[in-house]
Amino acid sequence: MTGSTAIRVENLSKTFDTAAVLHDLSLDVRAGELLALLGPSGSGKTTLLRIIAGLDFPDRGRIVFGAEDATRLPVQQRAVGFVFQHYALFKHMSVADNIAYGLNARKRSERPAKAEIKRRVGDLLDLIKLSGFADRYPSQLSGGQRQRIALARALAVEPRVLLLDEPFGALDAQVRKDLRRWLREIHDRTGQTTIFVTHDQDEALELSDRVAVLAKGRLEQIGSPDEVQEAPVSATVLKFLGDTIEVEAIAQGGEVRVDGRLTPVTAPAGLVGPVKLYARPWQLQFAESHEAHLHGTVRSSYRSQGRQRIEVDRPEGKTVVVEASDTARLPAGRPVGLRILAGHVFAG
Amino acid sequence: MEPPLRPRRRFRQPSVLPGFGLTLGYTLTCLGLIVLLPLAALVVRASGLGLSGIWEVATDPRVASALRVSFGVSALAALTASIFGFLIAWVLTRYEFPGRRIVDAVVDLPFALPTAVAGIALASLYAPNGLVGAQLAKLGIEAAYTPVGIYIAMVFIGLPFAVRTVQPLIVEIDREIEEASATLGAGRLHTLTRVVLPPLIPAVLTGFALAFARGVGEYGSIIFIAGNLPYVSEIAPLLIVIKLSEFDYGGACAIATIMLGISFVTLLAINLIQAWSRRRFGYV
Amino acid sequence: MSEIATELPRQQPASVVTEGGLVRGLLIAVAIVFLALFLVLPLATVFAQALAKGWDAYIAAFHEPDAQSAIRLTLITAAIAVPFNLVFGIMASWAIAKFEFTGKNLLVTLIDLPFSVSPVVSGLIYVLVFGSQGLLGPWLLDHDIQIIFALPGIVLATIFVTFPFVARQLIPLMQEQGTAEEEAALTLGASGWHAFRTVTLPNIRWGLLYSVLLCNARAMGEFGAVSVVSGHIRGLTNTLPLHVEILYNEYNFVASFAVASLLAGLALVTLGLKSLLEWRYAGDIAASGRH
Numbered sequence: 001m002t003g004s005t006a007i008r009v010e011n012l013s014k015t016f017d018t019a020a021v022l023h024d025l026s027l028d029v030r031a032g033e034l035l036a037l038l039g040p041s042g043s044g045k046t047t048l049l050r051i052i053a054g055l056d057f058p059d060r061g062r063i064v065f066g067a068e069d070a071t072r073l074p075v076q077q078r079a080v081g082f083v084f085q086h087y088a089l090f091k092h093m094s095v096a097d098n099i100a101y102g103l104n105a106r107k108r109s110e111r112p113a114k115a116e117i118k119r120r121v122g123d124l125l126d127l128i129k130l131s132g133f134a135d136r137y138p139s140q141l142s143g144g145q146r147q148r149i150a151l152a153r154a155l156a157v158e159p160r161v162l163l164l165d166e167p168f169g170a171l172d173a174q175v176r177k178d179l180r181r182w183l184r185e186i187h188d189r190t191g192q193t194t195i196f197v198t199h200d201q202d203e204a205l206e207l208s209d210r211v212a213v214l215a216k217g218r219l220e221q222i223g224s225p226d227e228v229q230e231a232p233v234s235a236t237v238l239k240f241l242g243d244t245i246e247v248e249a250i251a252q253g254g255e256v257r258v259d260g261r262l263t264p265v266t267a268p269a270g271l272v273g274p275v276k277l278y279a280r281p282w283q284l285q286f287a288e289s290h291e292a293h294l295h296g297t298v299r300s301s302y303r304s305q306g307r308q309r310i311e312v313d314r315p316e317g318k319t320v321v322v323e324a325s326d327t328a329r330l331p332a333g334r335p336v337g338l339r340i341l342a343g344h345v346f347a348g
Numbered sequence: 349m350e351p352p353l354r355p356r357r358r359f360r361q362p363s364v365l366p367g368f369g370l371t372l373g374y375t376l377t378c379l380g381l382i383v384l385l386p387l388a389a390l391v392v393r394a395s396g397l398g399l400s401g402i403w404e405v406a407t408d409p410r411v412a413s414a415l416r417v418s419f420g421v422s423a424l425a426a427l428t429a430s431i432f433g434f435l436i437a438w439v440l441t442r443y444e445f446p447g448r449r450i451v452d453a454v455v456d457l458p459f460a461l462p463t464a465v466a467g468i469a470l471a472s473l474y475a476p477n478g479l480v481g482a483q484l485a486k487l488g489i490e491a492a493y494t495p496v497g498i499y500i501a502m503v504f505i506g507l508p509f510a511v512r513t514v515q516p517l518i519v520e521i522d523r524e525i526e527e528a529s530a531t532l533g534a535g536r537l538h539t540l541t542r543v544v545l546p547p548l549i550p551a552v553l554t555g556f557a558l559a560f561a562r563g564v565g566e567y568g569s570i571i572f573i574a575g576n577l578p579y580v581s582e583i584a585p586l587l588i589v590i591k592l593s594e595f596d597y598g599g600a601c602a603i604a605t606i607m608l609g610i611s612f613v614t615l616l617a618i619n620l621i622q623a624w625s626r627r628r629f630g631y632v
Numbered sequence: 633m634s635e636i637a638t639e640l641p642r643q644q645p646a647s648v649v650t651e652g653g654l655v656r657g658l659l660i661a662v663a664i665v666f667l668a669l670f671l672v673l674p675l676a677t678v679f680a681q682a683l684a685k686g687w688d689a690y691i692a693a694f695h696e697p698d699a700q701s702a703i704r705l706t707l708i709t710a711a712i713a714v715p716f717n718l719v720f721g722i723m724a725s726w727a728i729a730k731f732e733f734t735g736k737n738l739l740v741t742l743i744d745l746p747f748s749v750s751p752v753v754s755g756l757i758y759v760l761v762f763g764s765q766g767l768l769g770p771w772l773l774d775h776d777i778q779i780i781f782a783l784p785g786i787v788l789a790t791i792f793v794t795f796p797f798v799a800r801q802l803i804p805l806m807q808e809q810g811t812a813e814e815e816a817a818l819t820l821g822a823s824g825w826h827a828f829r830t831v832t833l834p835n836i837r838w839g840l841l842y843s844v845l846l847c848n849a850r851a852m853g854e855f856g857a858v859s860v861v862s863g864h865i866r867g868l869t870n871t872l873p874l875h876v877e878i879l880y881n882e883y884n885f886v887a888s889f890a891v892a893s894l895l896a897g898l899a900l901v902t903l904g905l906k907s908l909l910e911w912r913y914a915g916d917i918a919a920s921g922r923h
Contacts, residue, residue: 016361053819054364054819055364055815055818055819056362056364057362074364075364075815075818075819076818076819076821076822076823077821078819079821080819081819082815082816082819084812084815084816086812088812088813088815088816089813089816090813090816090817090830090831090834091813091835092834092835093834101817101820101822101830102820102821102822105817105820105821105822105823105826105830106821153816153820154819154820156820157820157821359733359734360731360732360733360734361731361732361733363730363731363732363811364815364818365730365731365811365814365815365818365824365827366823366824366825367726367727367824367828368727368730368731368733370723371723371724371726371727372727372731372733374720374723374724375720375723375724375727375728375739375743376739378720378723378724379724379739379742379743382788382791382792382795383742383743383745383746383792383795384742385761386757386758386760386761386792387745387749387757389757389760389761389766389767390753390756390757390760392767393760432662432663432666435659435662435663435666436663436666436667438659439659439660439663440663442650443650443656443659443660445660449907449911451663451664451667452907453903453904453906453907454667454671454672454903455667455671456903456906457671457672457675457899457903458671459846459849460846460849460853460899460900460902460903460906461674461675461853461895461896461899462852462853462854462855462872462873462876462892462895462896462899463751463853463855463856463873464853464855464873464874464876464877464892464895465678465853465873465876465892465895465896465899466674467855468678468876468877468880468888468889468892469674469675469677469678469681469889469892470674471880472677472681472885472889473673473674473677479673479677480669480673500670503670504670504671504674507670507671536651536652561748564750565748565749565750565751565752565753566750566751566856567750567751567752567855567856567859568751568855568856568859568873572877572880585750585751585752585753585856586752588752588753588756588860589752589859589860592756592759592860595765597759597760597763597765600756601756601760604750604752604753604756604757607750607753608749608753611748611749611750612748614748615748
């Protein structure tokens, strides 16, 4: 389903007043894919989305839609479907009028007939499972329903690409989960090229075909959810994708040692000397002192969803969190050893 | 390697919305032609007189007396309006009573009622043979044709300013703050004077300044009740009209300049109060 | 449970966040008496005096040709000044609320300026520009153009005093509404004008109506500024408020108050509609407080 390049972002740079928000950023969006722009707030992801939509303007760089340079193309002619973070539904229009807005805004010669518009609105309402809601007003809808209306409104103009800005940001946890699944379903059914912005790793990893991780206005990595998790290209990406434990280590000849002890982690070729080893909480295991890489004392522990999370104070003052399947409860103050089972190393 | 981006300040942040040039251009044109250019004419004319010329007019006994009456009475009236305005705003936001909405609407009457209409109504009410004037006369108070009449008209005109600047702030007082004060053992009076009132002071001062500025400039509602006796109950705006009818443009400009100067000082004071309030309380 | 409940005093204790009943009653009474004395009584006086010599005398005041020409002039003035300020207000608030640019605060302050200028001074400045001794006076005289003591002067002075009404109402309202809805309309293919008509305008309609109402009341009732530029020529340059003044100064009280009652009626209608709008569309009229 995914294939040729639908949108190419080339060397995009953008400053606001004096602060740079995008640095020479390039990326390709494949036709039919669901791409997540993932990054912390201030990483420039929303700005990138708005530039693609034609709502913001780059200082430098190009946006190419298919074979057409769209950098100077006015927003009206870009044929993008944009779903705003707070939906931006037209308060004074009914749901049906909201969805039909883009069709009604067309020049008379290009505007579908009234009956056709009505039919399209009906189809879209079916698609978003809000068939009986045509005559309601946005104020009479729940947050999740508004979100779906905003999506239908964007789809009504048959956009080349669907752009969603933090689509689930304003919703509570349960609705958010349902909508995620639903959005994936819609995407699978329509095959619509879609880019969405999020700061929630779970959301990006669960939903997307590919994830583009942004930090400080630069593209850190782009790849499938598996790729970015298994082979993060930088500590930034690794840290942003989940909790990590950071440990000083020494790399030599591809081997990585912590506290003089060999670990199962391998260092990429060329990385030699003091490095940082990063491990996830579940990549550590309690071990006897003689085979442990780290030592410390238990500060506290708690259980959550069948796992046990133990906070361990290390002698140099740092606290690490270890995740273990239900072992016997460890009392606070007990000295423990920790063994590293897996992880990634990057230059310190 | 591309050259580093040169961060530059722009006159305007770029936006996809159209019409900035058109609407800003239209706005500036209208503002310039209707407001700024005519006001500049006054400044040009006044600067022709020079400071000494203006001072000469200002110290003319009749003019000085009119300025004294305008500013002095207006300050008193603004004080009255502020006190009762606060009370009215408090009653309107805090208490439920039948007809509250109508009372609330009535507060804006001086905004809506043409000043000339208010002027003749006040004059006939407070004239010695008027409904209120007759009662006041029994108490030995002459209202009409004295500064007392000017005071009454200025309270009338200033009241809505005093009420409407404080009212929204009273609405937004967080009840939890008062409850917190009560749980800490403070009595109601203590809570009011120590917790509720202090944050409202900037708004009260702003309301006072607005009412004061309005009172100083007011013309229509005053001239009928004031009697306009030179040296007694003649106000500065009336003197401008008199000078104009005598074709004494210079004199009119001098008085107007003094009044404008003082309005600007008042405006400045309001802005300073608000800036202080923003720093101190986090809001205007 | 029920035993405990019955032991509670039947009278609820006074809330900790309000004053005692007596104090409350007293404050309400003071507020109402003050407002009645200072605001309502003058209003009632207008109607009482207007009808003091009966209905016929009241009606007669309006049959006078001078009164009719004053009504006509007032309507014409408002019919020019209000639409002018309406267009200006929309233009200014679009530029100011929807865009970020340097010097915005200064611009807003300058637009508000006419509110802090005495009405008499507002009239004076036009005399200084267009009057016979004014900057453009000789030129206007040569070309036989009359502005002061004529309709154009009255209209200009009226526009000046009502200049900020629409803009200062719409700017905060449009600022609060932000630009997302307009941007959404543009992404859906709407032109800027189409987006303004179908999205912006409906969003500000109640605030717009509200400000036009107040602008109109002031335009029809303005006295000081118009008085300075009008020249008080009966039947020609007298607006309703000026006509009220002339009749009053001629001791023709019934006629004066009769004409005044017309303006007072306008004020009451304005207040009524204004309150109605405030109750029904509070959120659509003004930006909701400070942020």
